[in-house]
Amino acid sequence: MQHFFPSVRTRFCAAAVIALSLSSLAACAKKPETAPSAATPPQNAVAIVNGTPISRDAFEFYVKTLTSGHEPSQLTPEQRGQFLDELIGMELMAQQAAKDHLDKDPMTAAEIGVDQMHILADAESQSYLKDKEPTDQEMQAEYASAVAKMDKVEYHARHILVAHKDLALALIKRLHAGAHFAQLARTESIDASKSNGGDLGWFEASRMVPAFADALRALKPGQYTQEPVHTQFGWHIIELLGTRPVTPPPFDEVKQQVANSLLQKKLQAYVDQLKKGATIQKNL
Numbered sequence: 001m002q003h004f005f006p007s008v009r010t011r012f013c014a015a016a017v018i019a020l021s022l023s024s025l026a027a028c029a030k031k032p033e034t035a036p037s038a039a040t041p042p043q044n045a046v047a048i049v050n051g052t053p054i055s056r057d058a059f060e061f062y063v064k065t066l067t068s069g070h071e072p073s074q075l076t077p078e079q080r081g082q083f084l085d086e087l088i089g090m091e092l093m094a095q096q097a098a099k100d101h102l103d104k105d106p107m108t109a110a111e112i113g114v115d116q117m118h119i120l121a122d123a124e125s126q127s128y129l130k131d132k133e134p135t136d137q138e139m140q141a142e143y144a145s146a147v148a149k150m151d152k153v154e155y156h157a158r159h160i161l162v163a164h165k166d167l168a169l170a171l172i173k174r175l176h177a178g179a180h181f182a183q184l185a186r187t188e189s190i191d192a193s194k195s196n197g198g199d200l201g202w203f204e205a206s207r208m209v210p211a212f213a214d215a216l217r218a219l220k221p222g223q224y225t226q227e228p229v230h231t232q233f234g235w236h237i238i239e240l241l242g243t244r245p246v247t248p249p250p251f252d253e254v255k256q257q258v259a260n261s262l263l264q265k266k267l268q269a270y271v272d273q274l275k276k277g278a279t280i281q282k283n284l
Contacts, residue, residue: 044056044057046058046059046084046087047084047087047088047091049088049091049092049095050092050095052091052095054084054087054088054091058087059072059083059084059087060072062083062086062087063075063080063083066083125267128267128270129263129266129267132263132266133259133263134258134259134262134263138262139251139255139258139259139262140251142258142261142262143251143254143258146258146261147248150204150246150248151204151205151206151246152245152246153204153205153243153244153245153246154202154203154204154243154244154245154246155202155203155204155205155216155240155242155243156200156201156202156240156241156242156243156244157200157203157216157238157239157240157241158181158182158185158193158196158197158198158199158200158238158239158241159185159189159191159193159198159200159212159236159237159238159239160181160184160185160188160189160191160198160236160237161189161190161191161198161233161234161235161236162188162189162190162234162235163190163234163235164235165228165230165235167188167235168228168235168236168237169228171184171188171237172224172225172226172227172228172237175224175237181197181198181224181237181239182197182198182199183197185197185198186198190234191233198239199241202244204246205217209231209232209233211229211230211231212229212231212236212238215229215236215238216238216240219238219239219240220240221240221241221242221243222240222241223239223240224237224238224239224240225237225238225239
């Protein structure tokens, strides 16, 4: 049942966006056509490229991003040198991009803007949530609410999916006459499950579209639908093979997912609060 406690990110930006942002945001700043003289290098610069410093903070961030949080001091001198060479290469490319006026390209400018927005939103989300860890009482209440909403039964079913109602009606007549459901699924169904005789395995009805789920719940094991069931995918004939009760996972097993769900709700409430205090005009 773990999927009923969805794993949520409490951040707005993914690691890939963070990694890309280094080069993207570097290109955002307009570089001078000629390199200025740097008589006194910044103390925290790990390199100066055509007069532009690469800060030690940027270097450490880059290393941590690409090594799952390792400090530069944990790496060998050769590894640190490789990462620094990569940053220098990115800085050179960014400087050349500015000279080529690529930062003026509409799509490039849009990408830079979205990356910056992601990074700042991520920083704000972490700042807002840093002192809002859910209490045990909050998590127990969230767990109880999720358990109350979950399906209590799993279904084992198979189906035949066809494109036209007339064909579905004809197949139901063949089933009435003694045709084997799985064999008809193999020869007539357009669903990927046809190779398994239409078998969908065990699942909760809530995973299916409403019309399919409603028809399934109305069946008893061994029965199939007497009328085709229409969904956006086509026309279904559904056979219920069996049912079994669903046991919720222990609280301790899904505690972290429950905590993540609560953090996401708190963050969404904060975003909703900001929206209420903002002036927003949509032009789509």
